[in-house]
Structures are given as structure tokens and as C-alpha cells.
Amino acid sequence: MFCVVILIEHRLLGNIMNFSLLRLHPQMLLVSGFAIALAIVLSFSIGDLKHSHQIEWLDVVGEGGIVLLTILWQLFLLISRPSGRVTTLLTIGLCCFMFSSLLDALDEFIHYPEQAWLPLFESVPAPFGMILMTWGLYQWHQEMLTLNAQLRRREADVREHGRVDLVTRLYRADYMREQINQLLNKRNTNFCVALVDIDQFDAFNRRFGHPEGDRLLREIAELILMNVRQSDLVCRYAGDRFILLMPDLPLKRARQQVQQIASAVKHLAFKTGNQAVFHTLTTAVAAAQENESCASLLLRVNQRLEQDKQYSGEKQRAPLYHAGR
């Protein structure tokens, strides 16, 4: 039955949901299927079917609904998480809960003889499962703390997965604008904003293709992340332009930090095929001022960047510099 549910879901929802993690959990699927089978076999082996006029349909809908939703929760759990302790605890907990509620639902159809021991199965696994799930949720909390630490510098204190850029896995410009606005609303102007732009990204794309360009963006994003402080935030602004928010940092130090990023990128020997291609950045940094809006701050940094680009455009344009292996 579980498999059928999965198959149907796969057919219907394959377009909107990603089931690629499901194949990591053959054991969990087995456990779940076994629980369902056990409940059905147990109840049919002990009791007899009721007549249709004895069935309370309202109860059937209510209790059956709980079973179906529990199965659905398990499915969501399994398609969203890789395997591990938290996943196992939560799944087994849900399985126990589902087992009890399935027995509960089945006894609407089945009449049991007096002094049967089945009610014991109906009431014991559910609280046991709840305890397992509670333990699992505590473990999940610990896990999230670890993951949050991993996401530092990519994320401030708001999580909005819809705003993550798919190429670099950084948040997009609107997320950054909101963060800057929040700071400005708190009358906190003790922060700097920087833009960094990859030089000749266009030429790189033309020469090596856009998939390679996307990969370059991802690598440079990683490199920028490695070169900022824990409290900084990095987002993708647009195209080959990244934006950095550096709270509690004087302008001079911020410039230094951006310079460090530029020199790190300068030394990155990005490999496409057998070639190493080197890149330079154009950067612009500005400190926030009193009574300034987010838009005017961003405009100021952008203008500065544009000026620098113009200047570097007037210089002899360095061709894409690459070296053999």
C-alpha cells in the first residue's frame, strides 16, 4: 500500500517535488511497510468483519485521515532528509504512532472477541513513538544549530528559501536590501557595503561557455565567503556582481578586507579543462551615512564601481590571462 501511495505521489507530484532522496532510505521504507502489514494481519487474524450497518463512518473518516496524514508526514520526512540518526528516530517514532492509529482505524471495520489482547497494541506503541519523536526533535534542534553555523556568512537571521539564487546558492539582492533596511531602520549606520564584480566575465562566458561561467561564479562565491568575517553577509547582486554587508567595521578596515578578497581571486587558478584561467575583480566599498536610504547607498556604491570599471576599461584591456597546465 505504501508503495502504491509512493507510486501515485511520484506520478502526480514528480514535477513539483524532488524524490531523489527517497532511494537513500530502503530500510525505513521497509520498516514502515512492515508496520502497516503487521497491523492489518493482526487485526484480521483476531477479529471478524463487522456488518456494514454497524460501521460508524464519521469515525472511519477521522481515524483513517490520521493514518493517511501520518504516512504523508513520513514521506515528506524521507524525501527531504539524507539518512542519519535524526531521520531514523523521527521515522520510527512516526511508524509506531501510525501503527497504533491504523489499529484504531481498523477496529471500525472489525469486531474483536472479548478479553482480546489487541487493545494493548492499540495504546502502547503510540506514546512510545511520541517519546522517540521527541528525542528525535531534540536531536534535530542540535543538528539545526550545527547547520546554522555552517550557513553563517551566507544567511542573516531570516530564512527564506525562495530567495536563494540557484547558481551560487547565495541569497539574492532583495534579501540583502532587506537586511540593510533593517539596520538603517534601527538607526545603525555603523556598517559598510561592498560590491565586487568579476572583470571580463562576458569574455570568459563567450570563450568557455555559460555552464563554465556558472561554475566560476560558484567558486568565486566560495572564495569570497572564505575571506570574510563570521558576522559578514555575502549575497549575489546580479550577474557577475556580489554584494557584501560588513557590520561594525570602519571603512578603512572594510577596504582592506575587500582588497584581500580581490587578491585571493587574483591567485585563483580556475581550471577549465586543462587550462588555468585567472581573474581580477573590480571593487567598490562605501560606509553607510546618517539618514540615508538603502537605495541611495546602493546607488553610491554602484556609481563608484562603474567609475572604476570605466577607468580600467580605458587602460590597456588585459586579455583573458590563462596558462597551460
Place this chain on the structure above:
Amino acid sequence: MRRYITQADKFLPAHGLAACLVDLACQRQVNQHKLLRGTGIFREDLLRPDCYLSLSQLMRLLSQFQRLMPGHDSAFQLGHRLFPDFSAEANAIRYSSHLSQALRLLTRFRLQLAPLLFAYRYRHKGFSYLLLSDAVGMDSRQYQFVVELYCCLLVSASRHLLGQRMPFWFEFPFSRPRHIQEYEEHLGLRLAFDRPAMAIRFEEKWLSQPLPQASALRQQLALQQIQASRVVRYTLVEAVSGCLRRQRHGGLQEVADRLEMSPATLKRRLKEHNLRFSQLQDRVNMQEALYLLTVQGLNNGEVAEKLSFNDVPNFRRACKRWTGLTPSELRALSPGC
């Protein structure tokens, strides 16, 4: 020879915008079946060099693309990828000696390379002004997308041809979008929004600068490959606008005669583009008035006379109807502000 194409004529090469768009969607993990659903285009078609699409097919594909693509930058990404493709038309442009020659060729092969917008170019005191118009009859969302696409294409292609950034001034007929960062990054900072018409301004000195990739021989080779029979130059909307420009205040009857069809057919064909004849008349007059007022700086009387209005109040009323602004307010919008 046909002089224009209607919605259903299959004249647009599939290896241009359509192929580029499907390619980009695949890279962004968009479901291809959903993208192509209902367009009558199959993936195998895109592999054939002689596959041609109709305007309505292309528009349907474009609106599905717009709906399915994540993020705000897909129009700009397309703009960067479109030129140069491997068509003979693009090659002919690529090996031009000057930008002015490239622009001339673009006008000639516009329907193959950039079918959805057409431009009318004015020149004044060292500046060129391109007034862009919708060549298909799009809704406002599609129009904004297509404008983003072609503006980015212009910036990217000119940079590719010149080997350096050439400054453009853009005026958009819609309000400042939320994803302004994409405009700043891909088009530069010389942007103005909420303008009466879509206009692009650039200095004419760039047009005569020699291009580093110029090659007369290769260009000739490319031009020889282009099938003469396929070179239709206008969409119906553009053909009608052209007639209206040539004979100002020409009515439905005159235009229909020129295009060799009955007025009823012309009306019906325009309706397929969701346009009325009077809308096109207004657009042509508005663009002309805008140029005369804001660029040439003529006064109301002179503009009214040039556009053959009977008197100035009539012209003022028309202006208000086209743009929501009076002529003096329009004049205050002179470019570069």
C-alpha cells in the same frame, strides 16, 4: 514576394531565440515538457537547421519560459547569449567594418535576429535616438521582459563588436522595477523610468569606430549564404507603422490599399495581435511628437504644424491622451535628465 508576416506565418528561424531559450531553461533545471507544452515545437525541431516558427508559437514559448524560470535575470541571461549565434545573418553582422554597417545589417535581418521589437532611429546633434516599438502586440509583462532582453542584447553585442563598453542611455516606459540591480549590472546606471516611450540614446561617434573583428571577405561569404527568399523584413504591425510614418494621417483605407488587402482584413489581422488600428496611429504620432518636443526642442505650434494638427489646443489634447502629460511637461523630460 511577401512584405510582412502575420501571427501564423512560419518565418522565424528556430535556432535563434527559441533554441537559446530552451538551452538556458535546461541549464536552470526547468522541465522541458512544461516549457514546450502547447507550443507545437518539439525538441527534435530545434535540431533541424531549416526549422521555422511562427510569431504566436514564439510568444507562447516566451510566456511559458517567463513563468517557469526562477529568479529575475532570465531576460538578461538570454540577452548575453543571443549574439553571436551561428546563423549567417549574425556572422554578417559580426564581421562588419563599423557599427553603422552592423546597424544597417541588423535593420535588414531584424526579423531573423530580433523579431519582437522594431526601432525607428532619429539623429540629432551627434546623438542617435532609437525609439523602440512592440512588433507583435504583447501584454505589459511580456513587453517588459522583451525590452530587458533586447536592451541587454544591444549592450552585450556592441561590447562584443567594439571590444569595449559603449555608453547607452535608456528610457523605459514602465516604472522602476524591484529587480533594479539587474538593470544596473547589465545595462549600466544611465536609466530613467516612467517615460512616455521606450528610447535608447547613444553618441554617434561610436558608429564610425573601426571594429577589431572586421573582415569584408567573411562578411561577403556570410551574406552569400543567406537565402534571398527568406528575407522578409517586417511583421504586420511594423508594416502598418511604416505606412503611417510615410503618410501621416493616412487612414485605414490608404494603409490597407498599400498592403494590398481590404480594410476589414487589415482590422482582423491586427486584432490577432490584440491591437487596433488607431492604437498604432497614436503610437507613431506620439513618438514623432516626443522627438520633436524633447530632442529638437520645437514649440507647440511648430510640432502641431509638423504633425498636421489643425490647431495647438487640438495637439495639446492629443498629447494628453497619448502620454497623460501636456507638451510642456513632456518638454521638461528632455533626455539626459
